[in-house]
Amino acid sequence: MSIRPTVRYFDRTTAPHLTTLVLLAGVAAMSLNVFLPSLPSMAAYFGVDYAVMQLSLSLYLATTALLQLFVGPISDRFGRRPVMLAAAIIFTLACAGSLLAPNYSIFLACRLVQAVVASGFVLSRAAVRDMVPQDQAASMIGYVQMGMAMVPMIAPVIGGLLDSAFGWQASFMMMMLSGAAMCVVVYFDMGETTTSRATSMTAQFRQYPDLLTSQRFWGYCLAAGFASGAFFAYLGGAPYIGTTFFKMDAATLGLYFGAPALGYMAGNFFSGRYAVRYGVNRMVIAGALTSTLGMAALALLELAGLSGPVLFFGLMIFVGLGNGLLSPSANAGMLSVRPKLAGSAAGLGGSFLIGVGAALSALAGFLLDPETGPMPLILLMLLTSLASYLCILWVIRRENQIKGA
Structure with a gap:
């Protein structure tokens, strides 16, 4: 396997360019949060409570989790390219x-169908793992996600400004145009990156137990799931x-909201x-400790009565x-437990991450x-x-057991 695969931009005979992978994950990320500053105005537009409108996030995440169970194996069977192209068109x-929905029920149905764009999360990671080994995959995924991070940082700001200027529909117009651009680029x-494919979907799903029985796979999944769960709760x-405690309007909330990005x-x-x-493993430990210490500091400040919008969003x-x-x-760790099942691992792991995120997002609204x-x-x-920190310690312990056996 080549560590530096040949890539030529807009050439379907070579692996996808880095910017294409960023676009796949970036549009998926934008669809998640660009409209969040508009949730109060959307609730008023459709005549529903905020908690009901918030289902457009939590149910979207749950649908994303379900779809990713199938996207990975399907892409292992039929290839990354055709699956991603179909997802971009449907999105x-x-x-x-x-945009055309006459009521909340139809809007929510269309919103849930949009979850198919989460294929970009799965297939951008799977394509990277097809192209390079584990540690190089972690590095390349980092660069992909660094570029992708610009989207959730800017999207809520743009979404809030669009809502103030044109109404909530403008955010969904931007998503539609981004989806059309993604169709063209894909x-x-x-180009196709997977070279070994299962003979049938049945054979592909039969390999799931190899992942489900791996303690290392679950350790990485849980570490990533709890870490991303904190963000989804946010x-x-x-x-x-x-809006309730800090009395922010949509534009101001959008500006502050992008701080974690x-x-x-x-x-x-x-x-x-x-x-x-x-x-x-060391990178996962560093990340888990960083999040934990940041939230511990915010909790202490809140107990001391010192928290406000700047500290709350700043420490995020x-x-x-x-x-x-x-x-x-x-x-990269979960995709490398069984390298031949990179697509399935990306789908199963991604489904688990989003499932945890959906649950914690809904729990945050309930609390x-x-x-x-x-x-x-x-x-x-x-x-x-x-x-998340405890889970990566479990992975390290398991790896030491395997090495000592």
């Missing part, structure tokens, strides 16, 4: 449906905190630069930094009310970050 049409640039609870981008840069030198940068350090290496203040969300994020 674009679903965005158009959201068609012309994304996605589910921060809009409510910003600053840390995420920095963490991805450090992952790309140092993952090969220090190895995936540590959650982004921790995820940026941890995520590329945890993903918060006008009387609680931000503390329930802060404690939830602290506990999940600490759980």
Whole structure:
């Protein structure tokens, strides 16, 4: 396997360019959070409670988790390119449906179909693992996610400004146009990267137990799941905190809301630069500890009555930094447990991550009310970050057992 595969831009006979992989993951990330500053105005538009409108996030995450169970094996069987192209087309049409929806039920149905764009998360990672070995994969995934991190940092800001200027529909128009651009780039640039394929889908699914019985695979999944779960809890609870407790309008909330992405981008840069030198496990430990210490500091400040919008959103940068350090290496680790099942591992692991995220996003919304203040969300994020640290210690212990056997 070549560590530096030949790549020619807009050449379907070579592996996809780095910017194409960034686009796949970036549009998927944008679809998750660009409209979040508009949730209060969308609830008013459709005449539903905020908690009901928030289902467009939590149910979207749950649908994403379910779809990823199938995207990985399907791409292992039929290839990364055709699966990604089909997902891009369906996503674009679903965005158009959201814009034309006459009521909340139809909007929500179209919103859930948009979850197919999460194929970009799965297939960008699987393509990287097809191309390079484990530590190089962690480095390359770090650079992919560093570029991708610009999207969730900027998207809520743009979404808030678009909402103030044109209404919530403008965010979905931007998603539709981005989906159309993704269709073009995937068609012309994304060459096939997988070379070994299962003979049937049945044979592909039969290999799942090899992953499900691996303690190392589950350790990496849980470490990444709890770390990203802290971030998804933030996605589910921060809009409510910003509007209810800090009295922010949509544009201001969008500006503050992107703070964790600053840390995420920095963490991805450090992952790309140092993952090969220090190895995936050390990078995961560094990320988990960073998130935990950041949330512990915020909890202490909140108890002391010193928390406010600047400190609350500012210290969320540590959650982004921790995820940026941890995520590329945890993903590379779970994809390398069974390298021939990279697509399946990416799908199964991604499904688990999003499933944990959906649960914690919904839990964050449930825990918060006008009387609680931000503390329930802060404690939830602290506990999940600490759980991530314990899980990577489990992986290291298991690896030492295997080496000692």
